[in-house]
Amino acid sequence: MRTVLPPEIISPYDVSVFLAGTIDMGHSVDWQQEFIHQAEMEEALDDVVVFNPRRKFWDHSWTQSIENIWFSGQVNWELDAMESADVILLFLKANSKSPISMMELGLFADSGKLMVCCEEGFWRKGNIDIVCKRKGIDQYDTFDKLSAAVMAKLKNLVESK
Template sequence: MSARVITSPERLPLQHGYPRVFLGGSIDMGSAADWQKDMIESLRGEDVVILNPRRSDWNPAWKPDASNPNFRQQVKWELGALESAHVIVLYFLPGSQSPISLLGMGLHAKSGKLIVLCPQGYWRKGNVDITASRYGIVQVADIDELKTAVREKLRKLREQQSVERR
């Protein structure tokens, strides 16, 4: 197997035979740069399931209200994907606010799953940096380091699984 991409609202697979990487971070209702596409391409040769919340059919006119079925479906998918992920990538783009990614960081700060890229210019960089320091969250300086850190985390997960099988 090589990388399999699951994009919201596609059903999450029940089997957990391969590590799962959630690509969270700046999307801004589809207006932020599609950094997820670049990450997906960098993981093509890996035996991994990539969980991508950025959906091509997203309609920014959908009200972010719990009574909106499309919005509810997206939030529930993201919560399920975050919980099932072995690695959670969060990229906070400068010029973006990404409040949902901040929420995800808070929910999973103690999980040991997070790898965060938060360059200068992100409006709450101080909060991200302090939280990352307090909870031992891996932080990287640029997209290339992010790709390397994800592949390294996947390698360690595979080694751990190999030891557990013995």
């Protein structure tokens, strides 16, 4: 398994997953690393690429503007990675806001790539549930169930290539 972090160049890969969801400006638990650790134990996923948007060094002073080369680069990297990915894992943690993740849900709702967990206590869980049901997006009630389902899907993709 290979993990690609921003700002690393995104190349075409056989099978890949993007880890979308709660980061809360770096204040959220690093669930992305939990997923990567679990997936690394699966031999069948050795050739899978994980796009992890959680940058090693994020500067909170960056102006969130299209003119800011660092911020713009991060956002474009994430959009490129989601477009390139075969699967988009979207995890919305309870008691978080995650407005960008909700935007990503809207952007990719019709892509057929999304697999979602929206925990009880997420501030807009009702909206997420409705969009997922309306768009036929696979939804799971825990992070562990989402992770297991994503890994199973990735295994199927690897076997079919």
